[in-house]
Amino acid sequence: MKTDYLVKLINSGYLNEGIFVKVLLFSWEYPPHMFGGLGQHVFDLSRFMVQQGAEIHIITPRVENCPDYQEENGVHIHRVGSSYQEGENFKSWTFRFNSDAIREAVVINSRIGGFDIIHAHDWLVAYAGRAVTKIFEIPLVTTIHATEHGRNLGLHNRMQMEINEIEKNLALEADRVICCSQYMQDEITSLFGRPRDDIVIIPNGVDPDIFLPMPTDSRFNISEEDKVIVFLGRLVPEKGVWYLVNSFSRVLAEVPQARLYIGGKGPLLGELKRLTQKLGLADKVVFTGFVYHEERNYIYHKARVAVFPSLYEPFGIVALEAMATSTPVIVGDVGGLADIVEDEVTGLKVIPANEEELAKAITRVLNDESLADNLCNNASNMIASVYNWEVIARSTIRIYEQVLEKKGKQLFNLG
Amino acid sequence: MKSKILLVLHSHIPYVKRQGRWPFGEVWLFEAMAETYIPLIQAWIRLEDAGINNALSFSFSPTLLEQLKSTYIQQEFISYLQEREALALEDERYYMSRGEKDIARMASFYQRFYRDIRRDFIVEFGKDIVGTIKRVQDKGRVEIITTAATHAYLPLLDSRGLEYQVQWGKRVYEHYFNREPQGFWLPECGYFHGIEDILIDNGFKYFYVDSHAIEGGKPIEVFSEGGEETEIEIATFARTGLSTYRPYRIKDKDITVYGRNSMVSHQVWSADYGYPGDSDYREFHKQDQRSGFKYWKVTDRRTLNGKQIYNPEQATLRAKQHAVHFVKSLEENSREARKLGFTTPSIVGCYDTELFGHWWWEGVSWLEEVIKEIHFSSELELALPYEVGPAKHQAQVFESSWGMGGKHYVWDNNETAWMWEIIKKAGKEYEVLKNYADGSDIQRLAVGQALKELMLIQSSDWLFMVSNNLTRDYAMKRFFEHYTKLLRLSNCLRNNKIDEEFVKWLHQIEYEDDFFNQIIPGGSI
Numbered sequence: 013m014k015t016d017y018l019v020k021l022i023n024s025g026y027l028n029e030g031i032f033v034k035v036l037l038f039s040w041e042y043p044p045h046m047f048g049g050l051g052q053h054v055f056d057l058s059r060f061m062v063q064q065g066a067e068i069h070i071i072t073p074r075v076e077n078c079p080d081y082q083e084e085n086g087v088h089i090h091r092v093g094s095s096y097q098e099g100e101n102f103k104s105w106t107f108r109f110n111s112d113a114i115r116e117a118v119v120i121n122s123r124i125g126g127f128d129i130i131h132a133h134d135w136l137v138a139y140a141g142r143a144v145t146k147i148f149e150i151p152l153v154t155t156i157h158a159t160e161h162g163r164n165l166g167l168h169n170r171m172q173m174e175i176n177e178i179e180k181n182l183a184l185e186a187d188r189v190i191c192c193s194q195y196m197q198d199e200i201t202s203l204f205g206r207p208r209d210d211i212v213i214i215p216n217g218v219d220p221d222i223f224l225p226m227p228t229d230s231r232f233n234i235s236e237e238d239k240v241i242v243f244l245g246r247l248v249p250e251k252g253v254w255y256l257v258n259s260f261s262r263v264l265a266e267v268p269q270a271r272l273y274i275g276g277k278g279p280l281l282g283e284l285k286r287l288t289q290k291l292g293l294a295d296k297v298v299f300t301g302f303v304y305h306e307e308r309n310y311i312y313h314k315a316r317v318a319v320f321p322s323l324y325e326p327f328g329i330v331a332l333e334a335m336a337t338s339t340p341v342i343v344g345d346v347g348g349l350a351d352i353v354e355d356e357v358t359g360l361k362v363i364p365a366n367e368e369e370l371a372k373a374i375t376r377v378l379n380d381e382s383l384a385d386n387l388c389n390n391a392s393n394m395i396a397s398v399y400n401w402e403v404i405a406r407s408t409i410r411i412y413e414q415v416l417e418k419k420g421k422q423l424f425n426l427g
Numbered sequence: 428m429k430s431k432i433l434l435v436l437h438s439h440i441p442y443v444k445r446q447g448r449w450p451f452g453e454v455w456l457f458e459a460m461a462e463t464y465i466p467l468i469q470a471w472i473r474l475e476d477a478g479i480n481n482a483l484s485f486s487f488s489p490t491l492l493e494q495l496k497s498t499y500i501q502q503e504f505i506s507y508l509q510e511r512e513a514l515a516l517e518d519e520r521y522y523m524s525r526g527e528k529d530i531a532r533m534a535s536f537y538q539r540f541y542r543d544i545r546r547d548f549i550v551e552f553g554k555d556i557v558g559t560i561k562r563v564q565d566k567g568r569v570e571i572i573t574t575a576a577t578h579a580y581l582p583l584l585d586s587r588g589l590e591y592q593v594q595w596g597k598r599v600y601e602h603y604f605n606r607e608p609q610g611f612w613l614p615e616c617g618y619f620h621g622i623e624d625i626l627i628d629n630g631f632k633y634f635y636v637d638s639h640a641i642e643g644g645k646p647i648e649v650f651s652e653g654g655e656e657t658e659i660e661i662a663t664f665a666r667t668g669l670s671t672y673r674p675y676r677i678k679d680k681d682i683t684v685y686g687r688n689s690m691v692s693h694q695v696w697s698a699d700y701g702y703p704g705d706s707d708y709r710e711f712h713k714q715d716q717r718s719g720f721k722y723w724k725v726t727d728r729r730t731l732n733g734k735q736i737y738n739p740e741q742a743t744l745r746a747k748q749h750a751v752h753f754v755k756s757l758e759e760n761s762r763e764a765r766k767l768g769f770t771t772p773s774i775v776g777c778y779d780t781e782l783f784g785h786w787w788w789e790g791v792s793w794l795e796e797v798i799k800e801i802h803f804s805s806e807l808e809l810a811l812p813y814e815v816g817p818a819k820h821q822a823q824v825f826e827s828s829w830g831m832g833g834k835h836y837v838w839d840n841n842e843t844a845w846m847w848e849i850i851k852k853a854g855k856e857y858e859v860l861k862n863y864a865d866g867s868d869i870q871r872l873a874v875g876q877a878l879k880e881l882m883l884i885q886s887s888d889w890l891f892m893v894s895n896n897l898t899r900d901y902a903m904k905r906f907f908e909h910y911t912k913l914l915r916l917s918n919c920l921r922n923n924k925i926d927e928e929f930v931k932w933l934h935q936i937e938y939e940d941d942f943f944n945q946i947i948p949g950g951s952i
Contacts, residue, residue: 104845107903111849111910118914122924143907147915170896181900 033412034067036120036127036144038113038137040106042072042089048246049329050157053216054133059085060217060405069120069127071113071140092116103171106136113140121148128421129153129412135160135175138182145185151415154186156196158326161203162347163250165324180204187415190408192216192327193348199326212411215352216329217401220336220392226313227306232298234314238271239378242315242339244308244330245322247278252321252344255367257284261291262371267378273311275300312337316384317377323364325349331359332399335391340384342373358391428771430761431810432801433685435635437612438464438780439488439578441888442942444500451901456494457507461544463784463791464495464556468563469547470795475567479802482568482809485560485780486612489576489599490886492557493942496603501554508545512538514718521717529736530715533722536739557603564604570811572610573600576943579885580838582619582826583847585854588885591878593625595943602945610634610812614887615838616687616777616829623677623684633674633683633812635777637829641675641686641822643667646833662834664825672764672772674815675822683818687829690760691776694753702753703787704728707745709737711786721788746789750796758806773815774807777829838890846893849910850885856917857881863920870925873916873933879940880913912936 037058041051058068062085069088074080074095082089093112096105117140121127132141132154145152160167160175167173183189183204189211191197197211234240241260245251253274260272274284274297281299288297303311312318318334319342327348334341341359343349353359360373377384440459443452474481494500519534552559563569575581576595579588593611600608611631613622618636626634639646643664669675671686695701702708710723713734723734724742757774764772783790801807830837839847857877864874884906892902919929937944 101841101844104841108845108848110907111845111852114907114911115914118911118918122918122922139903139907142904143911146908147911174896174899177900181904 032065032067033129033409033416034124034127035061035069035129035131035412036117036150037068037070037131037133038117038140039070039072039133040109040136042070044078045073045075045095049216049327050133052329053155053157056217056219056401057405057408058087060401061409062086063402064405064409066409067124069124071116071120073109090116090120103174107139110137110140110143113137114143117144121150126150128416131155131412132182132186133157135178135182138178142182142185151187151419152185153188153190153411153415154182155190155192156183156200157192158196159199159203162199162324162326165250176203187418188212188411190214190411193351195347195351196326212407214404214407214411215399216327216332217399217404218329218332218336218395219401220395222305223309223312223333223337225306225309227310230307230310232273232300232307232311234271234311237269238314239267239269240271240273240311240315240317241374241378242273242275242311242318242334243320244275244303244311244318244333245320247274247276247280247284249280250322250324252323252364253280253284254287255365255370256319256321257287257291257293257297259367259371259374260297261293262368263374263378264293264296266371266375270296270374270378272297273300273315274298275303275308275311277302309337312339315339317342317374319370319374320344320349321362321364321370322346322349328352332395335359335388336395338388338392340377340387341391342370342377354390357387358394359387429804429806429808430757430764431771431773431815432757432807433484433773433775433810433812433815434482435484435486435612435685435775435777436467436780436783437486437488437574437777438491439486439574439614440491440494440781441886442490442494442577442883442940444494444497444941445939446905447901448503451898453500453503454507456491456500457504459781459785460495460504460548460556461508461511461541462788463781465544465548465552466784466791467780467794468556468559469551470791471563471567471569474795474798475563479799480568480809481798482570482811482814484570484572484610484812485564486572486574486610487557487560488574488578488614489596490578490942492599492603495556497941498554504548505545505554508541508548512541512545515541515720518715518718518720530722533737533739534718534720537720561604568809568811570609571600571604572612573597573608574612575614577882577886578614578888579882580614580617580828580835580887580890581622582617582828582835583839584885585851587858588850588854588881589622589625591882592885593629595882597629597631599943616640616827617835617838618824618828619826620824623680623682627680627682631682633685635685635687635775636824637827637833638671638687638689638692639664639833640825640827641667641669641671641684643669643825646827659832660834660836660840661832662827662836664827664833667822669820669822670764670767670769671775672767672769673820674773674812674818675820675824676818678821678823683812684822684824685773685775685812687777688760688774690756691774692778694756695776695778695782702749702793703782703790705745705749707738707742709742709788710734711788742789743792746793747796750793750800753793753797754800754804754807757801758804761806771815773810837894838887840894842894843890846890846906849906853881853884853910853913856913860917860920867925869930869933870920872937873920873925876933876937876940877913877916877920879943880909880916880936883909883940884913909940912940 039054043051043055071090073093074091080091093109127150130145130150130152134157160172167176183206192215197213200211201208263270288294318339320331322344325347331341331343343353344364345361346364355361362369362373440456446452471481515534515538519531522531564571573596575592579592609632611626611634616637643666671688674683674685706725708725710725713723724737726734783794860874860877863870889902889906892898
């Protein structure tokens with residue numbers, strides 16, 4: 013029996029052959045509500061799962077100027093609660109959002125005739141995921157993108173301990189846990205005690221197509237002589253951007269045309285600006301703020317090298333994005349980044365927090381064009397074969413199937 | 428005339444039945460049953476048999492009564508006691524084999540304790556603690572009173588929620604005790620202007636408040652200081668010149684209020700001056716790594732290191748000394764009151780029942796000794812509220828509680844503000860659902876279940892655990908689950924999706940959250 017929805021999907025051409033599964037996805041981020049990589053991940057995962065035949069509903073916080081309900085790429089987006097206001101108690105806001113998300117889930121679940129799977133992304137939606145799962149007896153899958161312990165290199169205050177506790181219970185109660193790297197699998201096992209067999213590694217993906225559009229009118233005008241080094245990411249200590257600014261003065265000594273573009277927001281912004289002034293680099297370093305799609309594409313397009321000198325990185329999607337734009341990458345040899353980059357083949361790896369080594373690596377890439385070309389070609393090939401959303405979406409649906417099989421439920425097979 | 432000592436014990440455990448066992452859940456209830464309720468009731472029966480005046484206002488929350496009445500809980504409790512006994516036996520052998528005779532002796536002590544409790548629970552109590560206290564009430568000088576249905580924190584609740592909490596508090600009481608309740612225990616002594624009207628409407632004659640609610644001034648700090656990241660708001664209250672040595676009639680209303688005596692509370696509760704911190708008493712926090720049994724004495728309450736092995740005989744002796752000391756202070760207190768011109772002062776002592784036995788292991792022995800000492804005192808006598816005589820004076824009482832800071836802070840702060848929003852939303856949701864109560868049997872059943880879910884959401888326990896960061900995840904999980912159940916009920920009722928699956932689920936949660944099932948079959952209000 014095909015539902016109206018299914019018929020519509022088949023007619024719209026979204027649907028390939030495959031399995032029909034109804035998934036409710038809880039996510040704190042969904043475009044344009046973006047802070048880190050989570051929003052992009054959920055955006056891509058959901059639209060590619062729709063192509064595999066899944067019915068996907070996402071419940072995510074309200075955003076100004078966005079409709080409460082929207083269908084985008086075949087994905088149903090439901091926006092609830094209030095948008096987060098700067099200065100608001102974040103925890104309170106999160107739990108209030110969870111309660112609104114539950115309310116919406118109850119309504120949609122009954123309207124669509126019951127979800128097969130709940131998929132909760134990160135602790136921010138843990139209580140909504142757990143409660144709906146329990147009360148409606150729907151299996152729960154969770155993706156743990158990062159942990160509080162990892163983000164803060166330990167737990168240092170009450171809030172961090174609370175978040176750790178929420179992450180732990182989410183990881184322990186879910187029928188299956190997904191994470192993006194070997195590194196995260198180890199972390200989830202050692203921190204929360206969830207057996208390794210229950211944690212599946214599915215890497216993040218990148219879609220090279222989204223890096224093609226260029227802005228009609230860019231805020232930045234990068235001249236051909238400038239040798240641009242780019243960093244994109246949240247301005248927080250774990251991203252190592254502090255060391256990048258310090259090493260940049262050494263790079264300038266070797267490569268006077270070098271320019272550093274720092275894209276992103278975060279608590280370290282003021283300190284970083286003061287640092288560049290102190291080092292006399294203010295006219296060579298550009299703080300772009302958060303850069304959106306076309307602008308980001310433009311910067312990557314002009315950049316000679318992308319540098320991600322992280323101290324902690326569960327996956328490192330930014331490195332893959334840079335690779336997808338054919339920009340050579342230099343990364344800190346940690347976490348997921350260490351898994352992605354093969355040293356001297358698809359990029360260069362440096363010891364985290366070592367400014368001298370970082371400066372050397374940057375100078376090498378800027379001065380050696382054949383090295384840069386080699387790294388780019390190898391990286392592009394790897395992206396196309398491994399970090400491919402189609403593959404990832406299929407693997408994710410396979411996880412749903414396994415979870416349902418274990419519960420004795422079978423999915424409706426379109427083939 | 429002797430001074431009147433009014434002793435009030437308030438007993439409450441949230442509804443944990445079938446919601447986890449250990450480390451969070453039913454074991455909380457089992458511990459309170461084994462360590463507090465049974466030994467305490469036994470002590471009261473002993474006092475009664477010895478002809479000792481044991482007048483007591485004994486408050487039981489409806490959620491606790493329902494759980495104590497449940498045959499499931501009664502059976503599980505027996506298994507729990509058996510497990511503990513077996514565990515203690517294992518410990519005894521283990522420590523004997525290691526030559527640690529003092530610990531082995533304590534393990535053997537626990538083994539006997541749990542065996543005796545099991546025997547008494549089955550034989551003396553007939554597994555029915557509620558039935559036993561009913562008999563005690565019917566025959567003697569114990570007056571059982573009631574409280575809010577699920578122990579909601581009343582000052583911040585919406586008006587309909589208040590009515591449900593008070594009405595169901597009364598109904599459950601009447602169901603089990605076959606008489607009308609006279610007194611109402613305000614959960615956490617949470618008082619606001621207007622609550623007395625609802626109490627009067629439901630036939631209540633009296634309630635209790637903390638001392639600063641009557642006298643004004645600085646609230647006594649009942650609990651220890653909060654964590655380093657919480658800033659406690661301490662409310663300030665103008666001095667009124669009134670005194671807790673006498674009950675008052677609430678201004679222009681027909682109900683009596685008793686104020687808690689601050690000295691009496693302080694002596695028992697305070698971490699710094701109170702009895703429970705004495706070095707000879709059993710240490711609450713240090714537990715055996717293998718079995719969880721508590722084998723140590725406080726030794727030095729500032730540190731968990733260097734604890735010495737507990738000595739029951741020594742501790743019992745200490746409890747006797749403390750009882751004598753306590754009654755002496757009461758007598759001094761009473762003489763002070765007389766100097767101030769009170770011819771027959773009342774001294775009201777209110778405590779959480781679980782303090783005695785569960786938190787303060789020797790507390791039951793102490794209390795039993797106190798009752799005996801008072802019985803033979805020429806200055807004091809235990810009394811029940813109605814024996815104090817009608818309140819001749821009127822008073823305006825401050826909005827207050829017995830929690831940290833003296834007002835609502837413990838239940839209403841940055842950590843819990845979002846919970847109150849949900850509690851209010853849930854209340855509104857239920858008001859709409861009530862309209863379906865006249866429909867089919869299933870609809871009526873669903874509305875009755877919605878009321879139970881609403882009342883469970885309103886429990887003050889979740890707020891308390893979240894704001895104190897204790898078993899926080901359990902509390903939040905319960906809070907969200909009951910809310911989700913309410914929303915599911917609501918969605919099905921509103922959209923008339925009363926299909927087979929819904930009915931099956933409804934029966935399932937009726938079984939899961941099954942309190943008041945005896946009283947609300949399909950329970951419209």
